[in-house]
Amino acid sequence: MSTREESSEAAIALADSYCVKAEKLRVMRQGMPHGDKRDEIFQTEKEYLRQADRLYSLAIIIMGNESDKAIKAIHSAAERIVEFIKIVNNIERLLAASAAILGIGVAIQSGSAPAILAAIKVFVEAIRDPDKEVEDIGAETLAELEQVKRENSVMLNQAGG
Amino acid sequence: MRTEVKLGLTLGFILLSACASKEPVKKFATTTDDFVKSFNGFASKAKSTCQLKYKYMELDKGKNYNGDPDAGEFKKECDGYDSSYAVLQVYSNTVSTYASSLGKLAGLKSDVFNDEIDNVSGQLGKLKASGGETVDEKAVAAATKLIKSAAESVTGVIVDSKIKKELKSNHDDLVIVIGDMKRFANKIYSKNLHVADNYTESVLEQLKKLSYVPGGKDQFTTILASGTEKKKIEDALGARLPYRMLQAEMYKDKLLIAQENKALTAFMNSCDALVKAHKDLRDDFGELSDKEMLEKIKEFYEKVKDARENFIVLHS
Numbered sequence A: 001m002s003t004r005e006e007s008s009e010a011a012i013a014l015a016d017s018y019c020v021k022a023e024k025l026r027v028m029r030q031g032m033p034h035g036d037k038r039d040e041i042f043q044t045e046k047e048y049l050r051q052a053d054r055l056y057s058l059a060i061i062i063m064g065n066e067s068d069k070a071i072k073a074i075h076s077a078a079e080r081i082v083e084f085i086k087i088v089n090n091i092e093r094l095l096a097a098s099a100a101i102l103g104i105g106v107a108i109q110s111g112s113a114p115a116i117l118a119a120i121k122v123f124v125e126a127i128r129d130p131d132k133e134v135e136d137i138g139a140e141t142l143a144e145l146e147q148v149k150r151e152n153s154v155m156l157n158q159a160g161g
Numbered sequence B: 001m002r003t004e005v006k007l008g009l010t011l012g013f014i015l016l017s018a019c020a021s022k023e024p025v026k027k028f029a030t031t032t033d034d035f036v037k038s039f040n041g042f043a044s045k046a047k048s049t050c051q052l053k054y055k056y057m058e059l060d061k062g063k064n065y066n067g068d069p070d071a072g073e074f075k076k077e078c079d080g081y082d083s084s085y086a087v088l089q090v091y092s093n094t095v096s097t098y099a100s101s102l103g104k105l106a107g108l109k110s111d112v113f114n115d116e117i118d119n120v121s122g123q124l125g126k127l128k129a130s131g132g133e134t135v136d137e138k139a140v141a142a143a144t145k146l147i148k149s150a151a152e153s154v155t156g157v158i159v160d161s162k163i164k165k166e167l168k169s170n171h172d173d174l175v176i177v178i179g180d181m182k183r184f185a186n187k188i189y190s191k192n193l194h195v196a197d198n199y200t201e202s203v204l205e206q207l208k209k210l211s212y213v214p215g216g217k218d219q220f221t222t223i224l225a226s227g228t229e230k231k232k233i234e235d236a237l238g239a240r241l242p243y244r245m246l247q248a249e250m251y252k253d254k255l256l257i258a259q260e261n262k263a264l265t266a267f268m269n270s271c272d273a274l275v276k277a278h279k280d281l282r283d284d285f286g287e288l289s290d291k292e293m294l295e296k297i298k299e300f301y302e303k304v305k306d307a308r309e310n311f312i313v314l315h316s
Helices: A004-030 A036-066 A068-107 A113-128 A134-160 B003-018 B023-044 B046-058 B080-106 B112-129 B137-210 B219-225 B241-284 B290-315
Strands: none
Touching (some): A004 A036, A068 B137, B023 B046, B023 B080, B023 B137, B023 B241, B080 B137, B137 B241
8 A cells, every 4th residue: 555655756756757758858859950850859848847847746735735744733833832822921920910919918928928839839749740731730820820819919909908 | 148139049040950041942943934934935936947947948949939038938837836835835834833933932031020020119109108017128129039030930940841842742743844845855846957957958059059160161151241231251250159148148047057956955954954953952952851850840949938938037
């Protein structure tokens, strides 16, 4: 059974063979006087080149189909990374917000420091599990931080009157 | 040395040691951008390069010939490349998007923190105005900076881990995609250049033969002389000049093909180099093992706890 990779290779090999045929005619035609015979060879030679070009351009399309899975996988990876960047940005933003509130929280000794440490602890514990996906770690930390943000905001509002 | 300074230094050290250098990943992204531009150049010229051979071939055909480049018969050839160009663009978009997302990931910066520190001062003012407890502004700023370092370190470790994972899981697919780009360059584009060059050779050979001036009686000069004003042989001595000068034109065309071939070879080498760079990143990025990274995180966590306790002592 032929593999998909062999299809584009076969198309290229066939195209190459047409190029060889055209080249033979080109060389033969060079020494011939102009006239019907030369024109006839010229047309055949051109047709061989056309066949080769059709096969080459087709080979590119076949190649794309053969590698469809790899292309999609790389595309998905890029999308996954961009989504991940959004999560990290959110974590950073929330950590920053929590840090700002924590500064005041500690200052008024209202005990909000353990909250942010709890969020970091979630991260530490999550990463301890080697089977855990990085995205899950990010999402869990994010969820925990959102909770910290809510609690701290309430605390700050109460403290600030 | 003040406590927060010492802690700041410690956290800074952890930050450095817990996170792998992302510079090679950023460099990989920018280099790939150049690689993709180079590929796009070849992809967009695939059709016109294919048409080159027909252009030179036409010069050698019988009967009528129209030298208008816009009206050339060769323009009707190689339509198949219109469809395949879309596929070539998919390849370049795929590699470009992947490398750029990796570059963005490696280039993440925690610059939001600076604004947040200013924000603390604003909130402090609010507290004071509302008659809240007396607070030490310097102490608050110190606490915020400590947590800022901690937060940067946490996200830094997450990002490292993600980069490492993506480099590992995408390498084999990237090898296939880059391999296809190289096959297009090596087996198709290169072939078209080679065939076009053969046809320039045919034309050049004919021009060289026509450039020959015989030593004795020259029928060609005689015929051309009949078309000059004074109908003198001396006035037609430049009969072969056009052929000789056109040789230079053909040599220029051949040079362009040779230069394109050279660029193509460089591109094919960069395909190999890109795959190797990705492999090296995959194998070497983040020198810390999972176990070592865990140790660093634990250490970091302990330091954050210390930071808080020290801060409270400092405040009281």
